[in-house]
Amino acid sequence: xxxxxxxxxxxxxxxxxxxxxxxxxxxxxxxxxxxxxxxxxxxxxxxxxxxxxxxxxxxxxxxxxxxxxxxxxxxxxxxxxxxxxxxxxxxxxxxxxxxxxxxxxxxxxxxxxxxxxxxxxxxxxxxxxxxxxxxxxxxxxxxxxxxxxxxxxxxxxxxxxxxxxxxxxxxxxxxxxxxxxxxxxxxxxxxxxxxxxxxxxxxxxxxxxxxxxxxxxxxxxxxxxxxxxxxxxxxxxxxxxxxxxxxxxxxxxxxxxxxxxxxxxxxxxxxxxxxxxxxxxxxxxxxxxxxxxxxxxxxxxxxxxxxxxxxxxxxxxxxxxxxxxxxxxxxxxxxxxxx
Amino acid sequence: xxxxxxxxxxxxxxxxxxxxxxxxxxxxxxxxxxxxxxxxxxxxxxxxxxxxxxxxxxxxxxxxxxxxxxxxxxxxxxxxxxxxxxxxxxxxxxxxxxxxxxxxxxxxxxxxxxxxxxxxxxxxxxxxxxxxxxxxxxxxxxxxxxxxxxxxxxxxxxxxxxxxxxxxxxxxxxxxxxxxxxxxxxxxxxxxxxxxxxxxxxxxxxxxxxxxxxxxxxxxxxxxxxxxxxxxxxxxxxxxxxxxxxxxxxxxxxxxxxxxxxxxxxxxxxxxxxxxxxxxxxxxxxxxxxxxxxxxxxxxxxxxxxxxxxxxxxxxxxxxxxxxxxxxxxxxxxxxxxx
Numbered sequence: 001x002x003x004x005x006x007x008x009x010x011x012x013x014x015x016x017x018x019x020x021x022x023x024x025x026x027x028x029x030x031x032x033x034x035x036x037x038x039x040x041x042x043x044x045x046x047x048x049x050x051x052x053x054x055x056x057x058x059x060x061x062x063x064x065x066x067x068x069x070x071x072x073x074x075x076x077x078x079x080x081x082x083x084x085x086x087x088x089x090x091x092x093x094x095x096x097x098x099x100x101x102x103x104x105x106x107x108x109x110x111x112x113x114x115x116x117x118x119x120x121x122x123x124x125x126x127x128x129x130x131x132x133x134x135x136x137x138x139x140x141x142x143x144x145x146x147x148x149x150x151x152x153x154x155x156x157x158x159x160x161x162x163x164x165x166x167x168x169x170x171x172x173x174x175x176x177x178x179x180x181x182x183x184x185x186x187x188x189x190x191x192x193x194x195x196x197x198x199x200x201x202x203x204x205x206x207x208x209x210x211x212x213x214x215x216x217x218x219x220x221x222x223x224x225x226x227x228x229x230x231x232x233x234x235x236x237x238x239x240x241x242x243x244x245x246x247x248x249x250x251x252x253x254x255x256x257x258x259x260x261x262x263x264x265x266x267x268x269x270x271x272x273x274x275x276x277x278x279x280x281x282x283x284x285x286x287x288x289x290x291x292x293x294x295x296x297x298x299x300x301x302x303x304x305x306x307x308x309x310x311x312x313x314x315x316x317x318x319x320x321x322x323x324x325x326x327x328x329x330x331x332x333x334x335x336x337x338x339x
Numbered sequence: 340x341x342x343x344x345x346x347x348x349x350x351x352x353x354x355x356x357x358x359x360x361x362x363x364x365x366x367x368x369x370x371x372x373x374x375x376x377x378x379x380x381x382x383x384x385x386x387x388x389x390x391x392x393x394x395x396x397x398x399x400x401x402x403x404x405x406x407x408x409x410x411x412x413x414x415x416x417x418x419x420x421x422x423x424x425x426x427x428x429x430x431x432x433x434x435x436x437x438x439x440x441x442x443x444x445x446x447x448x449x450x451x452x453x454x455x456x457x458x459x460x461x462x463x464x465x466x467x468x469x470x471x472x473x474x475x476x477x478x479x480x481x482x483x484x485x486x487x488x489x490x491x492x493x494x495x496x497x498x499x500x501x502x503x504x505x506x507x508x509x510x511x512x513x514x515x516x517x518x519x520x521x522x523x524x525x526x527x528x529x530x531x532x533x534x535x536x537x538x539x540x541x542x543x544x545x546x547x548x549x550x551x552x553x554x555x556x557x558x559x560x561x562x563x564x565x566x567x568x569x570x571x572x573x574x575x576x577x578x579x580x581x582x583x584x585x586x587x588x589x590x591x592x593x594x595x596x597x598x599x600x601x602x603x604x605x606x607x608x609x610x611x612x613x614x615x616x617x618x619x620x621x622x623x624x625x626x627x628x629x630x631x632x633x634x635x636x637x638x639x640x641x642x643x644x645x646x647x648x649x650x651x652x653x654x655x656x657x658x659x660x661x662x663x664x665x666x667x668x669x670x671x672x673x674x675x676x677x678x
Contacts, residue, residue, distance in 0.1 A: 054607075061607045062577070225602045238401070247602040258597045263564045263586040266614030268393075268400045273612045275605030 135163035147172035155223030304328030494562030643667030
């Protein structure tokens with residue numbers, strides 16, 4: 001290293017409504033020094049994810065809020081620059097939940113080595129990582145799609161949604177995706193093999209969805225909430241299952257976020273809705289990962305990445321999630337690995 | 340019988356919003372004549388239930404709508420007047436889903452005999468009947484209350500709610516009821532042994548509920564929906580379970596019935612919400628009934644009835660359900676049994 005300083009991105013404010021550039025501070029800091037059993041890593045890729053919006057609020061949730069005026073933390077692929085640990089050596093590619101920073105120090109327990117020869121390293125932040133596992137457990141444990149059933153997924157062209165649809169296809173379901181652009185619709189149907197896909201920006205969402213699901217909806221994997229979900233609710237079959245993974249349409253809502261009450265429809269159909277977070281399944285990660293890797297190697301799981309280049313573009317990439325800018329997993333490339 | 344005519348109550352209109360007397364027609368008809376394998380019965384008690392509001396709409400649901408200008412049908416205790424069936428004899432007390440009529444004809448499959456010496460006959464329309472079974476399966480199959488957990492029930496002084504709270508107490512839960520009058524609050528705490536009870540008409544519902552549930556809410560058995568439910572949702576613990584039995588606050592809503600979107604709270608807590616109707620459990624009725632009868636005989640299940648006298652008061656009794664007039668099961672007494 002020729003420099004002694006590096007940049008971190010701190011949470012400057014707790015945003016109300018849609019976050020903006022002003023909610024992030026770029027802060028120069030000395031490159032930190034690892035202690036015993038720690039390593040210094042250089043960030044290669046950062047994952048930006050919708051759930052991080054929740055951590056920007058100071059609210060009780062399944063995960064602690066980010067601290068104000070400290071670095072934001074998220075899924076990161078990095079390379080070991082200096083190691084004071086026998087478990088890691090210089091040059092290792094590692095994954096962990098680390099700071100939005102060009103360089104950071106990690107303890108042995110915070111990271112694990114990934115094998116760059118097995119799959120592209122970025123897949124560990126996406127289809128083979130927490131994203132793929134989120135799709136896997138939410139769909140299979142709560143949604144329980146049966147052969148021939150109709151599975152609808154919202155946010156279908158996003159990282160989780162595109163995995164959900166493909167896993168549902170593997171299980172023999174009829175899969176309908178909901179996404180926000182003609183390019184995404186084309187991608188879902190032509191690249192990922194979805195049976196149908198509907199653009200939620202259509203003026204006739206309700207009608208188009210009904211046309212795409214002439215046999216109703218048995219499983220609705222919900223990433224978005226809001227009016228898209230209201231439309232799907234009119235099509236629920238008896239004993240429908242609704243894994244609630246995200247409600248991105250609500251994350252930036254200011255004041256009261258109102259919608260039609262859903263309980264009557266759920267009683268009429270005996271439907272089940274369950275919120276979940278990946279942590280609910282931590283004891284089963286190994287099993288889930290093994291299955292995802294097998295499907296990936298068999299060519300049954302495709303993935304797409306939207307990668308913006310440059311650490312300074314991290315806030316922009318994060319904010320783009322709420323505009324639907326991304327196709328598949330949204331990543332930020334910070335640096336190339338060194339040999 | 341000295342008369343040849345009797346009265347039925349027909350659905351005159353499909354009500355929009357709160358039904359009124361005008362939606363019911365009293366129609367004189369000849370007392371019908373039973374065919375082979377049929378019996379003529381005289382109605383003794385009618386059950387009026389919130390779910391019947393749904394059947395007044397011409398909407399797809401788990402149960403067919405009532406037909407316009409035909410008799411409304413509901414839970415009925417009756418006495419056999421004339422039998423053309425070897426399974427029933429004159430004087431038998433029977434239960435079935437029969438017309439709102441002073442007399443009606445029933446086929447063998449529509450009714451079954453009940454034993455008036457085992458328990459008061461009206462309990463078969465309440466705590467030992469479909470009402471008790473609804474509480475039993477919704478609470479135990481979906482709510483799954485564990486010893487020491489906090490169970491909140493709305494509509495707690497109603498027929499289903501009061502059974503739910505008592506079954507939750509049998510299972511060792513801490514039980515909090517929500518009801519709409521000081522008399523009901525007193526009844527729940529002093530007669531039924533609820534740990535706490537909160538009046539939803541309080542100006543400080545949210546605060547009072549939080550005070551009644553200092554350890555949050557593990558199971559919320561929901562009979563009412565609406566703002567009561569919104570308040571409970573702020574108190575959900577991780578892995579909360581919410582059996583959706585009814586949404587009486589929505590049944591008469593005109594236009595859009597809006598409320599806060601609940602998905603984000605469910606994701607944060609990994610909560611489960613499931614609609615159900617008693618028909619979902621028809622294969623287990625025998626087991627459920629046996630358990631209810633055992634608890635009843637052990638004195639662990641108390642019940643209350645609000646009985647209006649006179650067939651002509653049936654619409655009034657039905658409409659009273661939506662004003663919270665009833666304590667426990669609302670019944671209409673049409674006639675006394677004859678020896």
